[in-house]
Each structure stands twice: as C-alpha cells, then as structure tokens.
Amino acid sequence: MKFIVKLFPEITIKSKPVRKRFIQRLQSNLQVTLKRIDNDIKVRGLWDRVEVELPSADRALRARAVELMCCTPGIQHILEVDQYPLGTFEEVFQITREVYAGQVKGKTFVVRIKRGGRHEFKSTDLERYIGGGLLEHCETRGVDLHNPEVTVKLEIRDQQLFLISHQHKGLGGYPLGTQEDVISLISGGFDSVVASYMTMRRGSKTHFLFFNLGGRAHEIGVKQIALYLWHRYGSAARVKFISVPFDEVVGEILQNVHHTHMGVILKRMMMRAAEKVADRMKLPAFVTGESIAQVSSQTLINLQVIDSVTSKLIVRPLVTMDKQDIIDITKEIGAYDFAKNIPEYCGVISDRPTTNAKLERIEEEEANFDFDVLAQALENTQVISIDKIVEDINIHATIEALTRVGENQMIIDIRHSREQERKPLNMPKAEVLTIPFFDLETKFQELDQTKEYLLYCDKGVMSQMHAQNLQDKGFCNVKVYRPEV
Ligand SMILES: Nc1ncnc2c1ncn2[C@@H]1O[C@H](COP(=O)(O)OP(=O)(O)OP(=O)(O)O)[C@@H](O)[C@H]1O
Structure with a gap:
C-alpha cells in the first residue's frame, strides 16, 4: 500500500537547497511519527513528493497512517495509490475500471493522467481510451472536462502505473523544524x-x-x-x-x-x-x-x-x-x-x-x-x-487513584464520546456512568451525593484534573479510577 504525499505549494517555489532541506525534514518527521505505528513503514523523500509505503494493506494501519499524515505540517494532500506494472491500454483500462466503477456511476467524470518518462503514446490518447471505456461500461452521466463530479486520476512513471484511489486534504504549512x-x-x-x-x-x-x-x-x-x-x-x-x-x-x-x-x-x-x-x-x-x-x-x-x-x-x-x-x-x-x-x-x-x-x-x-x-x-x-x-x-497527583471499584462507588467515564465509542470501558461488574468531561461540572451536582464517584479517562490526566476541580468546589466524594495495566 503506497501514498504519494504532495508538498505544500509554497515549498515548491523555494530555492533548490531550501526545498531540498524542507523535503528532507518532512521525510524525517513522517519517519519519526509513522514508525511509531509500524516499524516497517518506509518513507522516501523525492524532489516533488514524499512516498510512504505501508508493509500491508491492513485497513486499521492504513486509517492510522492517513490520520497521522493529515495532521503533519508541510503536506498539501495525500494520494492513496495502488501501483501496477504499466501494461497495454486495455490492461490499464481494466485496472481503472475496477477501482473507479463505483465512484463514476451516475456521475460526470474526467480522466486525468500525469506522465513522467519516455513512452510511445501521449497522455491524451490514454485518457480518451479509458474515458471511452468507462462511458461504455459504467453507467456514468458522461464526460465533463470542466466541472466533473469525479476526476479519475492516474500517474505513469516510466513503466509503473499509479492509480489514485483516494485523496486526503493535508494540513498545509511548513514541515515542523524548518x-x-x-x-x-x-x-x-x-x-x-x-x-x-x-x-x-x-x-x-x-x-x-x-x-x-x-x-x-x-x-x-x-x-x-x-x-x-x-x-x-x-x-x-x-x-x-x-x-x-x-x-x-x-x-x-x-x-x-x-x-x-x-x-x-x-x-x-x-x-x-x-x-x-x-x-x-x-x-x-x-x-x-x-x-x-x-x-x-x-x-x-x-x-x-x-x-x-x-x-x-x-x-x-x-x-x-x-x-x-x-x-x-x-x-x-x-x-x-x-x-x-x-x-x-x-x-x-x-x-x-x-x-x-x-x-x-x-x-x-x-x-x-x-x-x-x-x-x-x-x-x-x-x-x-x-x-x-x-x-x-501521575507522580504529583493529589487525588487518590483506585485500581478497584468498591461498594457504594460508581465509575464515571469522562472521556469524549468519540473515545468512548472507539475504546469502550468494559466493566460488567461495576456501575459505569458516561459523562464527558465538558458536561461533568453541571451533571455532577445532579448525582446522588451519598455515593462515591471514581473518574476514569485514558491516561489518568483528565480524571486527575476534574477530580481536583470538583474537590475544589466542595465535592469530597470524588476520586480517580486507574485500572492496573
Ligand atoms: N496564565 C497564562 N499563561 C500563559 N500565557 C497566558 C496566560 N494568560 C494569558 N496568557 C497569554 O496572553 C494572551 C492574552 O490573554 P488574555 O487573558 O488577555 O486573553 P484571552 O483572550 O482570554 O486569551 P486565551 O483565550 O488564550 O486565554 C493569551 O492568548 C496567552 O497567549
């Protein structure tokens, strides 16, 4: 699985040595952060792009890599690319059809090819061939050269065909540390x-x-x-x-x-x-x-x-x-x-x-x-x-953190609902309330104050802060829940 990382355009108008330095920095920034999710991810800085290669097509890995790249300064957009050896026009069309059939159905479209290296055909010839094929086989709304709903993007470099299946918007800006x-x-x-x-x-x-x-x-x-x-x-x-x-x-x-x-x-x-x-x-x-x-x-x-x-x-x-x-x-x-x-x-x-x-x-x-x-x-x-x-x-924590839930105690999961959905707190034997941290102060007052409440979050940081805050406001029945890992 491969990505082409396109540079923030202001980088491309820098002088040659500056541009090189910026690309190198982007490459090393991506290397540092992507290696944290998988040590085998490869990052290569080139003159007009950075290429990122994942060791597998695992969906979760792909999603995390995309999320990380989308938050990395210096990137204009990220193209998700499938790579194939360059074959005949018909072979290229069949591959394109497989990837794009669903996307162009019922839509207007255009085919755009970027080509590098020497070939015996013109990009426009291949664009027409593929466009004709999609028109015939994919129930599209037709070709629209100026305002298409879908742009079918291909890149050909020497004898390799790259098919862009998704495009993600980057953060823009300059690589961190430049x-x-x-x-x-x-x-x-x-x-x-x-x-x-x-x-x-x-x-x-x-x-x-x-x-x-x-x-x-x-x-x-x-x-x-x-x-x-x-x-x-x-x-x-x-x-x-x-x-x-x-x-x-x-x-x-x-x-x-x-x-x-x-x-x-x-x-x-x-x-x-x-x-x-x-x-x-x-x-x-x-x-x-x-x-x-x-x-x-x-x-x-x-x-x-x-x-x-x-x-x-x-x-x-x-x-x-x-x-x-x-x-x-x-x-x-x-x-x-x-x-x-x-x-x-x-x-x-x-x-x-x-x-x-x-x-x-x-x-x-x-x-x-x-x-x-x-x-x-x-x-x-x-x-x-x-x-x-x-x-x-955690070293300086002043609120007691418990690893177990006792009698008359309830857990309050204060994480953002996004986090709660991603990693639900599975504790069938305990009573768990879910009150995101931003609602806690108002909702806490409405709870049964004869009980003790243990706040739970991912790292124990938010729960410390909010427990402290509630104690400062006079609620003594609040502690932190930090399960042993
Ligand atoms: N306790 C603080 N520690 C560090 N920087 C501060 C602190 N208080 C204010 N500042 C800095 O001064 C700026 C102006 O603060 P001020 O309280 O006047 O405005 P503000 O609009 O409330 O700012 P903010 O929304 O960032 O709290 C802040 O944006 C921040 O950069």
Missing part, C-alpha cells in the same frame, strides 16, 4: 491554543510556557491541552512545557497596582518572565493569542506598551482574527472541548481596565511592585519535556 523554535504563552483558552497550533503548522517547534494563576487543576488542564496539540500536530519533535508559579506575582499586583492598570502590568510581568525563559533557551520570539480589541485591554496602544518591556519578537498569529473564526478552528483541530472546559483563572480582573495605557504611568505603578517576587517565581520555574507530562502528573 523555522526557528518559538515559545507559546499558553493559558488553555481558545486563543492561545489556536495561536500555538498556527505556529506549529507554520513549521516552528512550539514550546509551551504557562503562568500558573489558578492552582493545580488549571495547570493539569493546560498540560492536557498542550499535550493534545503536541501529540496531534507536533510530535515529530520534542518540546518543553514550562510552568511558572505566578500566584504571588498576581498577589503583589493586586496589592500594589491601581486596578485599571493591573491587566497591562500582569502581561508585562509575563513578558519579562517569558524573555528570561527565552534567553535560557536561546530563542528569539514568543507567541500569544491576543487579537485587536477582543477584550478591552487588547488595544494597539496597550499591546505596544506590553511589547516595550521586551526586546524579543512577540508573534500574534490571531491579531486580526474574529473570535468566532478562532473558535471554529478549535473545532476543526479537535481542541474545542478542551479549551471550552478551561475555566477563566485570571486573578487580576480589572474593573474598567485602561484601553489607553501610558508608558510613564505604567512605570510609575510598577515602581511599587517588588521585583523580587517575580525573580522568585522564575527561580521556581519547572521545565519538563512534553512527552513526560503524563508521568509527571
């Missing part, structure tokens, strides 16, 4: 999640920097979402998750800064800290999810005052985007339910925040701020490799 690394300031909300995704898609290894304003449950939630993004779109390269405890910085701001300036000053503190982190990692830029006027503090004047605190480049991929478009992207990339579920944790909720920050005034306010508090927060920064997040959360 652009400089960046650090994304991630709060777990819609905006920073989409901003992080956009820099990954554009080819930058994207590290995550989180300022913890809201305690352990917030941190687990943000780790979960960062892990999701990395796993799905960026796992060809390892990145860091950096967490800075910012509660005392917020406390210092609350005590010593006038309320109208708190928001801007908090962001300036974040930028100062981000600069130090970026310096340590020798990186030139960080990323935020701000967009003009989305909230009253995100005016151009305020953003300029925020920027002036650092010499690093602040990349704002969403700067002119509408909120609804941003939310739509989270749905497309599968991050909507995660982001929606992250509560607003910002402790610095300004009453009538300034929309017109003056640098002088901000600096006056900041003169009252004890910068040792910021230095201490930076001292306490934690850096972990993103692939160690699950381990880390």
Whole structure:
C-alpha cells in the first residue's frame, strides 16, 4: 500500500537547497511519527513528493497512517495509490475500471493522467481510451472536462502505473523544524491554543510556557491541552512545557497596582518572565493569542506598551482574527472541548481596565511592585519535556487513584464520546456512568451525593484534573479510577 504525499505549494517555489532541506525534514518527521505505528513503514523523500509505503494493506494501519499524515505540517494532500506494472491500454483500462466503477456511476467524470518518462503514446490518447471505456461500461452521466463530479486520476512513471484511489486534504504549512523554535504563552483558552497550533503548522517547534494563576487543576488542564496539540500536530519533535508559579506575582499586583492598570502590568510581568525563559533557551520570539480589541485591554496602544518591556519578537498569529473564526478552528483541530472546559483563572480582573495605557504611568505603578517576587517565581520555574507530562502528573497527583471499584462507588467515564465509542470501558461488574468531561461540572451536582464517584479517562490526566476541580468546589466524594495495566 503506497501514498504519494504532495508538498505544500509554497515549498515548491523555494530555492533548490531550501526545498531540498524542507523535503528532507518532512521525510524525517513522517519517519519519526509513522514508525511509531509500524516499524516497517518506509518513507522516501523525492524532489516533488514524499512516498510512504505501508508493509500491508491492513485497513486499521492504513486509517492510522492517513490520520497521522493529515495532521503533519508541510503536506498539501495525500494520494492513496495502488501501483501496477504499466501494461497495454486495455490492461490499464481494466485496472481503472475496477477501482473507479463505483465512484463514476451516475456521475460526470474526467480522466486525468500525469506522465513522467519516455513512452510511445501521449497522455491524451490514454485518457480518451479509458474515458471511452468507462462511458461504455459504467453507467456514468458522461464526460465533463470542466466541472466533473469525479476526476479519475492516474500517474505513469516510466513503466509503473499509479492509480489514485483516494485523496486526503493535508494540513498545509511548513514541515515542523524548518523555522526557528518559538515559545507559546499558553493559558488553555481558545486563543492561545489556536495561536500555538498556527505556529506549529507554520513549521516552528512550539514550546509551551504557562503562568500558573489558578492552582493545580488549571495547570493539569493546560498540560492536557498542550499535550493534545503536541501529540496531534507536533510530535515529530520534542518540546518543553514550562510552568511558572505566578500566584504571588498576581498577589503583589493586586496589592500594589491601581486596578485599571493591573491587566497591562500582569502581561508585562509575563513578558519579562517569558524573555528570561527565552534567553535560557536561546530563542528569539514568543507567541500569544491576543487579537485587536477582543477584550478591552487588547488595544494597539496597550499591546505596544506590553511589547516595550521586551526586546524579543512577540508573534500574534490571531491579531486580526474574529473570535468566532478562532473558535471554529478549535473545532476543526479537535481542541474545542478542551479549551471550552478551561475555566477563566485570571486573578487580576480589572474593573474598567485602561484601553489607553501610558508608558510613564505604567512605570510609575510598577515602581511599587517588588521585583523580587517575580525573580522568585522564575527561580521556581519547572521545565519538563512534553512527552513526560503524563508521568509527571501521575507522580504529583493529589487525588487518590483506585485500581478497584468498591461498594457504594460508581465509575464515571469522562472521556469524549468519540473515545468512548472507539475504546469502550468494559466493566460488567461495576456501575459505569458516561459523562464527558465538558458536561461533568453541571451533571455532577445532579448525582446522588451519598455515593462515591471514581473518574476514569485514558491516561489518568483528565480524571486527575476534574477530580481536583470538583474537590475544589466542595465535592469530597470524588476520586480517580486507574485500572492496573
Ligand atoms: N496564565 C497564562 N499563561 C500563559 N500565557 C497566558 C496566560 N494568560 C494569558 N496568557 C497569554 O496572553 C494572551 C492574552 O490573554 P488574555 O487573558 O488577555 O486573553 P484571552 O483572550 O482570554 O486569551 P486565551 O483565550 O488564550 O486565554 C493569551 O492568548 C496567552 O497567549
């Protein structure tokens, strides 16, 4: 089973050495991720494409490989290809008919052939032959050269015939690692999640920097979402998750800064800290999810005052985007339910925040701020490799995790319904409720509170976060269920 991976068109207009480097990177990214699903998958980078060959035609393997390639930056589309030795026109037609008969029935169609190498026929001759055959044998609605419902695609390279049976849309963008690394300031909300995704898609290894304003449950939630993004779109390269405890910085701001300036000053503190982190990692830029006027503090004047605190480049991929478009992207990339579920944790909720920050005034306010508090927060920064997040959360878990279900206990499977269908939790002896994590908080209150509930998810990360969250809200009858593996 073979795939032809077509490059994102912007790669093909690069100079020769740059294009070569990008193709090599795409090849190695695909190698890293595809080998995880089957060690015998072969990936070959060529001048105008990357070829991927699976060791078998197993359907599950094929589906996983397609899903993985569809989430890999740098790919325009993925062609699923069957390969045959090039025979006579009649043989080529018979093969084409076998693959396409069902697809062209009742539809208008066109045959398109791409040919490379020397042959004694023209592509148009073969297109006509096959088109005539399909017309005669397949109950089509006829040929339409301009707006066909189905395009029958063949490629001939030397003495090989490639028949494209399916086409999948790729992610576009540049192969991960072809652009400089960046650090994304991630709060777990819609905006920073989409901003992080956009820099990954554009080819930058994207590290995550989180300022913890809201305690352990917030941190687990943000780790979960960062892990999701990395796993799905960026796992060809390892990145860091950096967490800075910012509660005392917020406390210092609350005590010593006038309320109208708190928001801007908090962001300036974040930028100062981000600069130090970026310096340590020798990186030139960080990323935020701000967009003009989305909230009253995100005016151009305020953003300029925020920027002036650092010499690093602040990349704002969403700067002119509408909120609804941003939310739509989270749905497309599968991050909507995660982001929606992250509560607003910002402790610095300004009453009538300034929309017109003056640098002088901000600096006056900041003169009252004890910068040792910021230095201490930076001292306490934690850096972990993103692939160690699950381990880390489990090591530091504060909620008791049980391996068995006892009397008066019920399991709540909090996974997304997609996951529940894919891998049902089969426990005939226990009572299992299914409440996806995004409905949990509201539905939990309606449950019989004389019982104890054990939350279950795939890796034990979501269940820790939500159990913690419910306990913080005063529900003591909640624990985690983690079966032994
Ligand atoms: N706790 C945090 N940790 C890391 N970055 C943060 C944090 N809070 C805010 N940011 C960064 O600042 C940006 C603007 O945050 P703000 O809270 O003003 O807006 P927002 O629209 O709520 O953002 P988001 O939807 O990303 O939470 C965020 O997109 C993010 O990049």
